Amino acid sequence: MKIYLAGPDVFLPDAVEVGQRKAAICAAHGLTGLYPLDNEADLTAPDASRQIFCGNEAMMDAADAIIANLTPFRGAGADPGTVYELGYMAGRGKFCLAYSNDGAVYADRVGRFIDLTSENGRLVDAQGLTVEDFGLVDNLMMVHALELHGCPLVTPAEIPVDVWHDLAAFEACVRMAAARLIAK
């Protein structure tokens, strides 16, 4: 069974090595990890970004499931590129798993970046926009999509020292995927 390995991991300085570690964990559990950087794209071509998109989409279409890294990325929430892929896989009816290496409640995490106030019972940011406050780790669309289209979001009991390289929560997803996807 093939698992698409989505996440901002591709933006790390050691992106290739992280992908190899993830693929090795999948292999140890009898699964095949598909990592975006395994696609060939000519980064000097004028249509480089489109080549990357098409490679990623073809890889998602070939996969049976997705494990998305929803660890907060440049802000309080998950990387939108990764979230797009989670949505795409849910829409295609694929099995959806994800982890976040920061298990804090979303509203608390927003509060680390900006001042929040309460207005008529709504928690709002400086622009007056509501901050989702359901006690969930990220936006409700991702959290409940995982519950209803795969497995609930995996978070560690404590934030690991290195959120970008600690793969314990990732491996928990791989174990769940193996239990569900490998023929009984």
Next chain:
Amino acid sequence: MKIYLAGPDVFLPDAVEVGQRKAAICAAHGLTGLYPLDNEADLTAPDASRQIFCGNEAMMDAADAIIANLTPFRGAGADPGTVYELGYMAGRGKFCLAYSNDGAVYADRVGRFIDLTSENGRLVDAQGLTVEDFGLVDNLMMVHALELHGCPLVTPAEIPVDVWHDLAAFEACVRMAAARLIAK
């Protein structure tokens, strides 16, 4: 034809009114706008967030197309909840449209929030993570998904004074949707 109206508009203080304005624009072009807040959800129930999710998903399944508001939300990029929905609709094979009321290049916008440096030809943030630098308005997954599964992202020539209430770019999407979806 039914259009799912996705966006962080639901977080505005006047979220209901914005939805009514969007639905009225759709109606003026012969389309039916479906707005998440039209769903009934008991916000005092313990499973309120799940009710919202299920209502939104049912609405997306009933829609023929999506118009997503990808205007930057609490940071440099689009609202992840909205992006999830765009991905879901692309995965379901629905017609995808979107707009952003800030047409700046993503990398420039990230630079408004944090210092960027160049490392071995990569543009990186303070954590050493690559900043996508393809001259696109947001993450390549959303930008090319729109090109290949609907219509290219619509942006205004200049950022409107009120990015959350100016609906000119939204109306441009509605016109394109009407041209493509209403039987010729």
